[in-house]
Amino acid sequence: MTYDPDVKYQKSHEWARKEGTLFTVGITDYAQDSLGDVVFVELPAVGKVVKKGEAFGVVESVKAASDVYAPLSGTIVEVNSKLKDDPALVNKEPFGGGWFVKIQASNPDEYEELLSFTEYEAFVKGL
């Protein structure tokens, strides 16, 4: 199980990477490992406004379909179009090429409420 020390996490297994007021969002290595082979990712339209904790997309593996929850409130400004042709990127590079969306945060302070990687690691070990 790998953890990226440079991102923050929420307990529904999404991560957010801060780039100014823009945040890149994806699912964690633990999440992709639990889901198994990802075959499809349903992403929102650019421009969609999302609220923290709200489902903004669906990741479908061979086993199951799972909602993906926004770690921050804001507007979707970009989606990872590569996932359309290569959804397995979510399995191969969960913290890199397998990112889902970029959110222009409406309340960047929400980032501070997320878990650090050590907190998230401890949480996962307790599961």
Added chain:
Amino acid sequence: MPIQYPAGPIEEHRLVRRSAGLFDTCHMGRIRMHGPGSFHLLDRLLTARLKDLPVGFSRYSLILREDGGVLDDLFVYRLGEEEWFIVVNASNVEKDLAWFQNWASKEGSIQVEDLSSRLGMIALQGPRVMELLGHVAQVENPSLIENVSRPNIGGVRAEAFGTEDLSPSQTRLAGQGEKSAQGSWTPPERFGWSWVWIGKDGSGGERNTVTPGLEGGDKGRQRREDMRESTGTGRPAREGPREGAPATPGVRCLLGRTGYTGEDGVEIFPPWEDTPTVWNILLESAKEAGIEAGPAGLAARDSLRFEPGFALYGHELSEDVTPVEASLLWACDLEKPFVGRDAVQKRKAEGPKEKLVTFVMEEQAVPRAGYPVADETGRTVGRVVTGLYAPTLDTFAGNAFVVSDLAGIGKTIYIVVRGALKKARVVKRPLYKPAYRS
């Protein structure tokens, strides 16, 4: 059987299509029926024609209720004129056993035995399977054997499927020393079965005593040690048979050239306690021979059986469905009487209200079992029974029961995915032509 192994279901699927995969199918049911009158009884209970099924072959069949509902689908092996080996779905073992036993009890002369915990079951599937078996399998050709009459499965001949030890006189293969393992492997024809010995190659083609697998248990270990002693040479059998010494040819298994993946392959039935040993021999020998092979799980099994158009009980088949809706009339011999035939003929004449179709998604979405099927207005016209990513075709596809007027090839249907209508097209089955069908 786990849902998947570390390689993941898509890679496991591809491995079976390109080389060889092993499935631990021990969860399935294995039933033996035998005794005078068993042909007559089974011929009445099974939809398939049995009168032209020779000893040495197997066949797919259904068993039906009187009202035509499908109780189960199964494979029946003819072991003797009046001896049968029946492989049924795991979820239906109890029901099927009760069904067979209830009918057999009216006859008195027919025995029905549950062998599910006495025999294991491994499916070995893929284009390189016969090559792999050439390294480990030896057909029990009656002309090669001394002192062993053609055995029965079950309790009668304990050396194969019981817990008693092999005695030297029963294990001797005549001419063993001169025969190479590869030379004596002749695979059965498609749907044929043989008794085979599975063991690892020795350097000179002799058969080694096999090492019990991790889960072999004390019994298996004990048995192996007895076999070792049975060489009578005072030396471990690993050093190979010597002139006049009985061989230790590995594990004796029933092997059928069958499977449910659309690839060439076999299903192997070793004694329960030796099943991990056979599993390990197959994997290790594949590695040594440079044949790519690995374990495959339930998810890969589902996509592998879906692509060539094979039904799975609980999805395409259930007691609420007759062979008419499920497009399985080919598995029914309507010219003979069988339980459920009248209902099937009636349904066939009336025309079914709904039919099983295969569809491919035209809009990107993952269909799943249980999702509704709709027409363009959103009206529900059916239900998905299998829905998945089909790795060989690299597309999302599935099977659904839909109202008969939308069941034609080329028709547009919509799969309701989380409330949204996603376009799909009804296509011809199979999506993947089985490799052994020319």
